[in-house]
Amino acid sequence: MIAAFTSEWATALARWLGYLGASVLVGVVALRLQRQATESQLNHSRRLVRLAGLALLVAVLARMTQQALLFAAAPEEALAMVGILRGTAWGTAWTVQLLAALAATLLPGAYVKKGLLLALALALMAVLPPAFQGHAFGSEEFMVQAVVADALHLLAAGVWMGTLAVLVIVWLGQASGTRALEFVTAFSPWALTGAATLGVTGVFASWLHVRTPAMVWGSSYGRTLLLKVVLVLAVLALGAVNWKRITPVLLSPGGVARLRTSARTEVAIAVLVFLVTAFLVATSLPGE
Template sequence: MAGDTYALVLLSAAKWLTDLGIVWLVGVCAFRVVADRVGASDVGPGELERRLTRHAGLALALLFVAVAARLYAQTYSSFGLEEPVTGDLLRLVAEQTRWGGRWIWQSAAVVVGAPAVAMVAARMRWGWQLLGAAAVAIVGTAPMTGHALAYSGGALIPMALQIGHLLAAGVWLGTLFVMLSAGLRSLRHGAGDGAAAVSRLVDRFSPVALTAAATLAGTGVWTAYLYVDEIPQLWETVYGRVLLLKTGLFGVTAGLGAYNWKRVRPLLGAAGGADQLRRSGTAELLVALTLLAVTAWLVHLPMPGE
């Protein structure tokens, strides 16, 4: 593999891990709000709290790995084609480059999440609020090392769009993942009719997911409008073609989500409905994983005109 291609793979993989961690962490925080509205008797509060705490810790651990991977990938991209990546080079990129200064803010936001997760695990007051604030800070610093600050028309609007885009992805896809892997299982430990409880939980999640998906689409279209000057650039440039691929994957993901909403959700009150939701929801998430990977690739491609 050529050095430039390997550098792009490293950068994209590190960004993909970062986005996965962010979407996951936002999903944990958002799902807790959704579950609170369902009622503790339905979801087995003790079991749910343990599962959500575990998810929060794992998401944060992934983010720690991801920020370190991004530093390594950026250092390799800058120096690794000519010499081995060393600790001195890592410090140089982190401390003496513009990219490194922005990366430090991102890393600091992740570090703030550690005591928040500890507070949540200890059932301390304001633990979840602090974790939610840390998640917002992580999302807020994420666009600092992407295309937003390089946009010639000013960074404010692209930054706001990227923050909204990432938050919406977390609220939709991250919450779906947490609901399938933690929420549905916790219902087994609650009182009452499990099938009815699943139906109530999904009913609470559905309008949240629809709003988040619409926000994701809107911010994505607006961002594309800013970065793509002419329509032919969509098929004449690598950036445009990858953007079209991303759009297609988003359409598939949204289509699966619509299927779950219109066809699977009405069946949740019956036996086997939760299993069907788990299968179709997993398919939606698998496509979303590919969508996030393509997005990570897109971020490291030159915009049309560059």
């Protein structure tokens, strides 16, 4: 039972759930910044915030327990190990994320209705902590640059994919062609900035962790990264289709339905990108 709970799959699934929850929370707040949703529409996001918060809460608690069980010499010592871990950078990162998750679960209005600064702070608390827990933080060279790039990568993933997920789940469902066009027009610059940031920071992290082409083919880290890049290219291709092909005909009959289907597929592939990433960050770096 404990072996299954602390297995590679179980830890990756917990990490994945955390990425999804945090990205949706960032998406909800990014929509506020894009000023494209009215207050009453944002209120409809409350349920989604609560759900995302719950996902993040489960993920953080599971990850803390898994790590404590993996480090403890015996299961009975796991609780004491949680205490020890709480004093480390990992533990601090988890505590910060736990607070953001609790706020989303118990006070979803803090993300959608209360002051924007509070919502921004909570979204950052939800999404940035993994930058202090992965390969970037353990980097022997360029550690500061690696952590900053990783933090930007996480934020950009939330802004781009989180916003799109919220649009698909909450807004596009009932939107008219005109309203959908408003959403897409407001969202496009954010998506472009998010994609560019992900590209630059992703290439930097790839270079940092995989220094030669031989390491790409010759290590399981390199091959997992390659799978991720292929999936990212599919997301990019669909994003380009949405932007260049579907948006211009959005007001014609069937335009919104086409956008909905294409955007849903884009989000579904992005969910897979997060899953592959959840394995990637736990895979030993080439040469380790």
